[in-house]
Amino acid sequence: MDLSALGSCVSQVSCVVTQTTSGLISGMLLFLVSCGLTLIFGVLGVVNFAHGSLYMLGAFFAYTVYVPTHSFALAILAGAVGTGLFGIVFERFFISRVYGSDVLMQLLVCYAFVLILDDVVKMVWGASYLSMGMPEAFMVPPLFIAGGVVPPFYLFLIGISALFGLALWLLMARTRFGKVVRAAAQNGDMVAALGIRTPYVFAAVFALGSVMAGAAGALAAPVRSLTAGMGFSVLIESFIVTVIGGMGSIVGALVASILLGLIQSFGAIGFPLFTDGLMFTFMAVVLIVKPTGLFGQRVR
Amino acid sequence: MQAKGTIRHGVSRRAALKGAGALTLASGIGGFPHIAKAAGKVIRVGMNTILSGRVALVGTSSSNAARLVIDKFNAEGGAGGRTIELVVRDSKGRPDEAARVVRDLMDVEGCEIILDSEASSGAFAVHEVMRTRGVLCIHTNSETSQLTADPKMHIPTVFRSARQGIQDAVGGGQYAAAIAKKKKLTRWMTCSPDYVYGRDNTAQFMEYAKIFDPAIRLVEGAWPKLFQPDYTPVITKILQEKPQALYSALWGGDLSAFIDQGNLYGLFHNIDTFAVNLGDYSVLKAVKSLPKGLHSGSRYNRIVPHSAANEAFYTAYTKRFPGQWPTNWSWQNATGAAFMCDALKKTGGKTDGKLLAAAIAGRTIKSPFGVKGTITMRAEDHTIIDYAVAYGITEPVDPYLTDIQMADWGAILEHEAEWKKKKGYA
Numbered sequence: 001m002d003l004s005a006l007g008s009c010v011s012q013v014s015c016v017v018t019q020t021t022s023g024l025i026s027g028m029l030l031f032l033v034s035c036g037l038t039l040i041f042g043v044l045g046v047v048n049f050a051h052g053s054l055y056m057l058g059a060f061f062a063y064t065v066y067v068p069t070h071s072f073a074l075a076i077l078a079g080a081v082g083t084g085l086f087g088i089v090f091e092r093f094f095i096s097r098v099y100g101s102d103v104l105m106q107l108l109v110c111y112a113f114v115l116i117l118d119d120v121v122k123m124v125w126g127a128s129y130l131s132m133g134m135p136e137a138f139m140v141p142p143l144f145i146a147g148g149v150v151p152p153f154y155l156f157l158i159g160i161s162a163l164f165g166l167a168l169w170l171l172m173a174r175t176r177f178g179k180v181v182r183a184a185a186q187n188g189d190m191v192a193a194l195g196i197r198t199p200y201v202f203a204a205v206f207a208l209g210s211v212m213a214g215a216a217g218a219l220a221a222p223v224r225s226l227t228a229g230m231g232f233s234v235l236i237e238s239f240i241v242t243v244i245g246g247m248g249s250i251v252g253a254l255v256a257s258i259l260l261g262l263i264q265s266f267g268a269i270g271f272p273l274f275t276d277g278l279m280f281t282f283m284a285v286v287l288i289v290k291p292t293g294l295f296g297q298r299v300r
Numbered sequence: 301m302q303a304k305g306t307i308r309h310g311v312s313r314r315a316a317l318k319g320a321g322a323l324t325l326a327s328g329i330g331g332f333p334h335i336a337k338a339a340g341k342v343i344r345v346g347m348n349t350i351l352s353g354r355v356a357l358v359g360t361s362s363s364n365a366a367r368l369v370i371d372k373f374n375a376e377g378g379a380g381g382r383t384i385e386l387v388v389r390d391s392k393g394r395p396d397e398a399a400r401v402v403r404d405l406m407d408v409e410g411c412e413i414i415l416d417s418e419a420s421s422g423a424f425a426v427h428e429v430m431r432t433r434g435v436l437c438i439h440t441n442s443e444t445s446q447l448t449a450d451p452k453m454h455i456p457t458v459f460r461s462a463r464q465g466i467q468d469a470v471g472g473g474q475y476a477a478a479i480a481k482k483k484k485l486t487r488w489m490t491c492s493p494d495y496v497y498g499r500d501n502t503a504q505f506m507e508y509a510k511i512f513d514p515a516i517r518l519v520e521g522a523w524p525k526l527f528q529p530d531y532t533p534v535i536t537k538i539l540q541e542k543p544q545a546l547y548s549a550l551w552g553g554d555l556s557a558f559i560d561q562g563n564l565y566g567l568f569h570n571i572d573t574f575a576v577n578l579g580d581y582s583v584l585k586a587v588k589s590l591p592k593g594l595h596s597g598s599r600y601n602r603i604v605p606h607s608a609a610n611e612a613f614y615t616a617y618t619k620r621f622p623g624q625w626p627t628n629w630s631w632q633n634a635t636g637a638a639f640m641c642d643a644l645k646k647t648g649g650k651t652d653g654k655l656l657a658a659a660i661a662g663r664t665i666k667s668p669f670g671v672k673g674t675i676t677m678r679a680e681d682h683t684i685i686d687y688a689v690a691y692g693i694t695e696p697v698d699p700y701l702t703d704i705q706m707a708d709w710g711a712i713l714e715h716e717a718e719w720k721k722k723k724g725y726a
Contacts, residue, residue: 009540025532122356129553129586130586131556131560133560141566151564223557223564224530225553225554264533269537273523276525
């Protein structure tokens with residue numbers, strides 16, 4: 001514990017700027033992954049333990065498109081769309097069969113796919129780690145804002161992650177599709193009785209969650225080592241986010257992700273050996289004070 | 301013919317024949333390998349290594365390198381008319397699995413020699429398996445000094461053909477201190493993975509850097525988790541501390557991600573960075589924007605040492621395994637296999653552990669990886685000396701290292717001896 005270093009940091013604007021942007025970037029990428037996870041749980045009632053693998057797939061799809069084209073835009077598109085398409089197949093053939101099953105059954109199916117997808121990645125892309133490299137547009141010196149260091153690529157990531165989040169919120173809150181999804185989450189049988197094909201709605205929701213995870217993987221790919229199993233650490237943090245924010249709450253996922261990002265970045269200065277411990281402590285406190293999470297409602 | 305209701309006493313001839321047949325079959329398939337196969341023409345050499353998970357690449361590079369040496373041995377006719385068959389098995393990087401695999405290699409698969417290509421955690425488990433076996437075993441990848449330095453660990457038939465942590469630390473500390481004195485780098489920070497290897501390696505490096513330049517001061521240490529995906533909080537912490545120099549024992553994909561993310565912050569522009577594990581092709585080829593001017597340990601490089609023999613090894617490896625490059629584990633396994641083959645030639649193909657150990661202990665062989673073209677297996681502690689310990693400056697194109705400084709083995713041996721006394725090993 002180094003409280004003097006933390007005190008010194010928060011008293012300097014440059015340190016606050018650097019650490020805050022650092023926390024925001026970690027938080028926003030985490031939000032993209034966890035909002036898909038929380039959406040799938042909120043609507044489908046499935047705890048998707050394979051969500052980290054979707055993040056991994058997004059990164060590898062992006063890598064595959066980026067290497068020959070050197071277009072980061074196409075890479076993001078490939079990561080998001082490719083993972084979304086995989087999500088539809090995954091939901092239709094496997095996940096749809098465990099709707100309503102207990103968590104253990106869902107865990108078994110999802111964990112099987114974690115192992116399968118890791119092996120598929122090894123077979124297709126190799127066992128070694130890969131590095132996508134920084135898109136040329138972002139190979140520029142960092143910006144200095146109030147003395148703090150801010151990489152332009154990270155500003156871009158924060159912005160585009162926020163856009164993805166906003167688009168998802170608008171889709172769910174302001175469109176007919178969103179209304180149908182929310183209605184299906186409340187009472188799927190009633191929605192089906194009204195003539196809406198709920199299996200398609202569920203597949204679309206799962207695909208949407210997959211798109212968000214794939215987009216996160218694609219966006220993070222330039223600054224991550226791409227390797228089989230890379231989704232695991234993201235998965236754990238995503239679950240912490242969904243627990244803190246409230247299972248099923250997208251706004252909760254946003255707030256919890258940013259809080260976790262800030263805990264990590266400032267914790268690295270004040271509690272260098274206890275940053276993970278801080279996250280779990282925070283989660284425990286939230287669970288004690290508000291068991292449904294900060295923005296969660298009573299679980300179905 | 302036996303009447304109903306009577307009890308058969310003894311064992312009939314037919315039953316005895318059946319039992320004998322079953323026993324023969326069983327020993328042929330799996331059991332009693334030493335009786336059934338020791339006299340066979342082919343010598344089965346078992347290799348346990350990591351072929352799955354995040355470090356599968358280096359496990360594969362271990363078996364590749366051993367195969368190159370063994371193929372050459374076989375092409376030359378072997379020893380005493382016997383050739384070698386390499387049997388490679390995956391330990392998944394788990395110590396318990398490594399111990400099980402090694403037992404199976406000897407007891408079920410009939411292997412007469414073991415090349416233990418595990419990282420340190422697995423190597424210690426395998427070491428205990430070998431304690432009572434009397435079989436030749438060469439640890440080819442574990443760099444933990446204690447494995448051979450501690451007399452309590454000594455097993456007459458077990459050797460190590462890998463770098464030794466203390467030797468690398470002295471060489472690295474010597475280099476770092478020379479740079480620090482020249483550039484007046486007194487304010488140092490470290491950033492290494494938070495597990496035994498990262499902590500031990502970093503402590504030893506800094507200890508010797510301070511011995512060679514007492515002005516060096518360690519202001520802070522950052523300890524990211526192993527396989528941590530996001531290094532941003534660590535990088536910004538380093539920026540806040542404003543060290544003049546940084547030492548890192550990160551490796552593999554972690555080091556690659558750290559460099560890619562550090563580049564975004566211009567981390568390496570004003571901080572002299574020393575990364576012992578950077579100089580491995582697996583990292584150098586993966587990092588897309590390798591900064592110029594980082595100080596890198598030479599794990600394996602085709603120009604360290606700069607010799608025709610080393611270049612020939614690199615060429616043979618890349619030709620035999622297209623799209624792959626030798627790693628630090630490759631040269632260590634090639635060295636282990638070379639000592640094994642040399643010993644087999646001396647024993648005329650006999651695989652008795654004591655005979656082979658006598659042939660290896662104290663032996664000096666020609667080697668592409670030796671500073672003077674040779675590597676010696678020290679008799680007193682069964683570990684190698686005179687291999688290339690070097691640091692250089694990175695450049696973004698092959699061969700990736702320039703201004704290479706070879707460590708002085710005289711100083712390494714002197715400080716190693718003092719270290720052993722201090723630890724109570726000598």
